Amino acid sequence: MAILRSSGRISGWRSITLTASLLLALPILLVVLSLSQPQWQVWQHLVDTVLLDYVLNSLLLAFGVGLGAMLLGTALAWICHHYQFPGRSWFEWLLLLPLAIPAYIIAYCYTGLLDFAGPLQTTLREWFDWGYGDYWFPEIRSLGGAIVMLILVLYPYVFMLARNAFRDQSQSLLEASRSMGLTPQQYFLKVAVPMARPAILSGTALAMMEAFADFGTVEYFGVSTFTTGIFRTWFGMGNHLAAAQLSALLMLFVMGLVLWEQYSRRKIQYYYQGHKRQVQRRTKPARLTGWLLFALCSLVLALGFLLPLAMLLHWAWLTGPEQLDARFWQLAWNSFSLALMAALLILLLAMLFAYAKRLKSDPFINAPVTVAKLGYALPGTVIAVGTMVPLAWFDKSLDAVLQAWLGISTGLLLSGTVFALLFAYSVRFLAVSLHQVETGLARVKPSMDMAGRSLGLSPTGVFTKVHLPILRASLLSAVLLVFVDVLKELPATLILRPFNFDTLAIRTYELASDERLSDAAAPALLILLAGLAPVILLSRAINKETA
């Protein structure tokens, strides 16, 4: 718009923005392009052996998690919206807490708890004097177990969106329905849920994307899915092209979800237009029912958050003293500095793109940015593969050119460096940061730019004195959200990290894979605590909206 209109500077910015957006879109485009060179031999092998497993398990996982999260999230949202029971206002945000725990960490916790050697089975055996094989106990390390684990930490997506949707339904809507002869139960089924459907489906789609993307849980439980398959094809078989093609196939599934999600989201706006509404009054259930609802919410909170947290604390208590050595702090430093670097870099990119869009909508920049934003929906494994391919190509070409011309070998300049990690994180988390910046920037109306100018500010002055103060909160949450996302990220880091470069997430994964669950507790606990920050931020933002 009107600020920053000095043509020379614009074209300079434009080329930087254009280059950045193309680079970020590159990994995704390359994964798609990999399909043009089919690796028939590898595919034949995959089809004969594991491909069907990958497809079936990935689909079962995603749909199982989707269904579970949808039912659990919607039910809890309705309970918290409709009934006045003990602790209700607390549960509104407490039930978001499971979002703070990465799925792979909750999987470690429950394995420790429910395994043959875990406290639960041991106690049962002692009580009933059973021996090995005398009794049936559900196997946690299975597809079913993975589904349950993921539901426990992903239902908040549905819970959050469904609750917002229910809250947007006005008292007059309820009264109109009742006056037309609907019972409260019928109102729920015939009006509340159908009206909230776009929001519920949008949350479900998000949970399913996470389920497709999950690597840590399924890898630990030994369930073969696409993500573990890609990892194995890459490292085990060393066939990078085939890994890219598997990634492309997985991407196909996820893209379907993305389209579905966006379609649902568009409908949300359409379903909820109108002005200020009167919030629905809550029903006060019978005393016993009230406490039952309390117990139900507490149970979910305990399973999704308190129990794993207690488990981690217990283990950390046992192993803490020996774990908290110099190596641990090095690990923490690696993780935190990497996450901060990534968060700041991604913020810079997001601001670049957001401002490019605000100043002048440019299809040459918008199109690659749209592609890059898809990165958030894509599994870390896919993005890692998409990152490795161009970087390896670049390193090889540079090395060859320099060898031929100057006789110098540069070796691997970019692959296997922090640069590769930062690049992959940028693709994966740009959308998170961009969303925050764009939301913030939307609050700065174009007329405010003009008001600032007419009150004597230069374009730079408008940016520092008007934009930055208004954006401050959005920029902070952009940094925080990406920071925590990077801290939790496992598969891309695992594939791309420099040799001997460990992070908290990697260490947790490695220790757990070595069956040293209690040793994994300290780094896992640190990730969990950091993960609480954005959840608290989220619930505060929601509370502010309600107030």
Added chain:
Amino acid sequence: MLQLDQVAISYGSNKVVQGFDLLLQSGEIGCLLGASGCGKTSVLRAIAGFEPVSEGTIHLHQQTVSRAGFGVAPEKRKIGMVFQDFALFPHLTVAENIAFGIRRLPKTQQRQRVDTLLALVELQGLGERYSHALSGGQQQRVALARALAPQPDLLLLDEPFSSLDTELRGSLATQVRQILKQQGITALLVTHDKSEAFSMADQLGVMDKGRLLQWGSPATLFSQPACLDVADFIGKGAVVKVQYLGDGQISGDIGHWPLSDRLNLDAGVPLSLLLRPHQVKPDNSSALKAKVLRQIFRGADYLYELQLSGGEQLLSSTSLDCELRVGESLGLSLDMTNPLLFVAADGHSVSREL
């Protein structure tokens, strides 16, 4: 003071404003009236310096501020602006918003000026609030105070009342006019609401499709519109087809009517006659008959939609004691002392031979 000379504004190859002339004297309040999309906001933005002009010049105090390929930066023009959405800064209090344009002054002077302005817009004691805690009308007055704080040479107001309730609009418009007049401020307002324009403006212009159709006092525009579009925009009325008979008479569905002046036109030229509701009165002795189509109660009077036997429709306003039923037939007298006649082909007002 403010002079626009043959200004054109283009977005790409699309000319949204062209051949635009305007002159505003010091201390006058001007108003551009037009439907949305007519280019009035573009003119305002060009004057403020947010839109480059592709042709013509804009002068402020005999100084060129805009011409093709050149424009003084908005912050250097000493122009204040009030926006449709008020554009108050959400991170600042009311007092800080008002002081924003005078932040270079010493603190004590800033405080004094803010207090004076708060009193001027009758918001004493609200200086420490944030804008979201104010009502729409209050926000509007803060926006005005903020724009006035640096004592601009010219104040621009972009649809300043359109986001307010209808009731508030009228009273606030009068109040704002009073403040501007009292402070001797030169201002230019754009709006699509004619009652707003009437209550604010000394000089009024009607815009359509990027052109200024007419510029003059509200009374001139009402009684001597330059074309049918202006007449139509400025006030309600019904258009009937008539023909010039060549001898100072017109004829049509409304019958034969002599004009007080001869027209400089050939006989047989088709004309449009705009009849405002107050020019059409029931008169049972008249030979001109019409049927009542609809009755609209307007509080102070009735507005009747009438149909002549030839099919043309008229509007008539009557006092409340004249109650007619739908379908009833009545005689009409027309007030033809100052008829609004336009050439049907191009809508221009007919020039009269005096």
